[in-house]
Amino acid sequence: MADNPESGSSADTACDVAHGAAKADTVERTLVAVFASPVAGYLLAYGRDLGYTPVLVDPDPQRASAAGAVTTVPELDGSADVVVTDHHRAELGPMLRDALREPARWIGVLGNPRHAGPHVAALTELGVAAADIARVHRPVGLNIGSRTPPEIAIATLAGLIADRNGRPGGFEF
Template sequence: MDGTDLHVLRNAAAWQAAGRRTALVTVLRTWGSAPRPAGALLALSADGRLAGSVSGGCVEEDLLERHGRGEFHGRPTLLAYGVSREQGRRFGLPCGGTLELLVEPDPDPALLERLVAALERRELLARQVDVRSGRCALQPARRSQDFAYDGAVLTCVHGPAWRLLLIGAGQLSRCVAQMAPLLDYEVIVCDPREHYAATWDVAGAPLDTGMPDDVVRARASDARSAVLALTHDPKLDDLALLEALVSDAFYVGALGSRANNAKRRARLAALGVPAAALARLHGPVGLAIGSRTPPEIAVATLAELTAVRRGVRLAPAAAVPASPQRVSA
């Protein structure tokens, strides 16, 4: 699956190529309970098409109408929505939320095509826009680089800013690898077992057949990386965890029951992993949402990664009450 930015930019490039008047809209700053964060992207065409979003829908409708009337042309336009109580009601912005937007009319088609091609190659690029003149440039970005706006220059970082290393090329890894790009992860799968490697075919998620400890050291040891051990095979999972738990990876998790995870922790402690490092291990992996199938477990796992990435403090799984089963009539 493609990330959200790629979907937006690909549509904008196609509309430009077809001769439709196009505009890119970026959320610059927000105040209060804004529906979308700074950096959210929207593409508009003058014939009423849109891709992406900057709000819950009403702001998009207003932007489409104004773009259709030809209000956006030449240099970029700065707009604010939700400044007044009346605007907040009209545009559906909750709790006094306010959006500041930049509208870029008719972005450079060649630059858009270059950006889309780079994102399709899973590259990470920064798009810098001079807000007054509209001049735009592309340059390589770092995974540690974030969206920035200083009142004069907008810097949007596009591409997979996070890396997710999956140990094992089984069915759960397949589900996670298909979903994770939507959350801006570059996915790498590690499995040295020939019978699994032979059938791995998830586009955009390359397979590394090296040993897990070597792959963690080489490709997933920084603070923007997460490591998931999903093989159920201690010979592979434990190798990865020995390296990942003492790395800077922001998340380290392992699949398995509570009993199996207790045994895993005992093995790792016996191999010299410090108690503080063991405390970083998420296991059983994923939020306690009653998931059973591989797609459900993938959802639970990516939800937990999102919470950790956003700094949300999670309750222990044992403290989460089980939902009563619904009985059909």
């Protein structure tokens, strides 16, 4: 089908959406950032722009209150993506265990891929089954050399979009 300059539509639905000639399909989805951190702030702000309903979770009542977060992982469904934004927190294991009890679509932990993920030992100590531990993604996001909280958030969201759309990310189509 050729482009139709009079109607402003083409055979490429994505192109039509990008040019405002068609509405994007809206899909209910939730983005849960675990632990109030600079990355979590950018992740949820940018995620809102991408159509996610943002949820911040921090088990520390003082941090939760200061950041407007809830203290426990909420009830989730298969449309939820969960990103743990701090792998140094003592509550890492319990928070991941609780997230793994939910049927979230995707669960991941930020961290340098050159270092062993501390979540494995934390979850193993809590008696979480190996199959459940394997559901946790690490590293998270696309490899763009991100260093700052906004860059890390963008890389993470790009990885979630690629995964949701069944794409590898990067420049290979």
